[in-house]
Amino acid sequence: MPPRHTVKPNASAAPLSSLADAATPRSPTVPLDEVDRQILVLLSQDSRRSQRALARELGMSAPAVGERIGRLERLGVIRGYGVRLDWSAAGFPMTVYLIITAVQGYQQSAIVEKIANIPELEELNIVTGAIDILARFRVRDHAHLRQLIMEHIWKIEGVHRTETSLSILDIEAENLVAGLLSTPAAGPE
Amino acid sequence: MPPRHTVKPNASAAPLSSLADAATPRSPTVPLDEVDRQILVLLSQDSRRSQRALARELGMSAPAVGERIGRLERLGVIRGYGVRLDWSAAGFPMTVYLIITAVQGYQQSAIVEKIANIPELEELNIVTGAIDILARFRVRDHAHLRQLIMEHIWKIEGVHRTETSLSILDIEAENLVAGLLSTPAAGPE
């Protein structure tokens, strides 16, 4: 038996059967105390730190940390553990946003579902305002981008307009967890 | 001594001193073979799986897996290990995009640096095209959003126009790693 906590298995690489499979959940708020928040901050910085190391930093015992983590997993605050990749080193240096406007009255979910199954997709949002869909992709080069747009996006029915925005600078705020959970009007107890 | 790999410490919660501190690197491409890719896929699904478990799934020994992972960390393909949070459960159910256009000729980096230090920031991109900056934030509610815009964004000089887009549906493509690294014209060997 594996020694570590087993979280519910993550989304597989298989095509989505429905949007709900991939959509970020809108779960009920879980009360978090200061220790919970600190654990989340530390894990967000390096989720492979041992519970012992966490325990040392937090001034408590390892089993106590283990129980906290288990609780956060059970309650769904922790959805899983991932890797921060350097996509550039992995051979996909380009980040591109496709800003999509749908044809009026068209089923957006059909469009979204098709985009959601494109392997190059990193994130997709249906948004309010002038545009309808904001999708971020990872591609290898211009040829890859062209292939993505021509062979995938343009073949989706109901897409009214597509604007392509290349990312010139990408900043991932790794202080989000620390910044939001710690200081300012933090989560309800 | 800690038994797990120690990756270079991640970005702290301290304010950024320069953009380079947070910007996604444009590193040289690292050759990845099939085993490397599989390890990355498995780790992206659950980075806390033990090396033994990985070894079992890959049909090799644990030390071999450990060396592979160490190499990927040293070469910078693996930048770190993080947590997938349910921000809704953590009390921040709203995702909002701010689409920002800068004043002509204004120093974009000054704007970016100010935005980068807002705790609610999740990700920021300077992009080509009609807009200049695309920034995604996490907020608790409408009041929090208003406070964010009025007290932070509006006080930044050089911002020409800001459009606020609420995310109605957010899909994180967890199959990105599997999809991109495995099947289609994968990374150079």
Add this chain to the structure above:
DNA sequence: CTTGAAATAATGAATGA
């Protein structure tokens, strides 16, 4: 939540293909 013990895992050295 803490302590202590048992099961399990990670690391490094020696070894062999």
Add this chain to the structure above:
DNA sequence: TCATTCATTATTTCAAG
């Protein structure tokens, strides 16, 4: 050069208080 086995050290987990 690369992967395996073995021994050591560290960690997770369970039980009891």
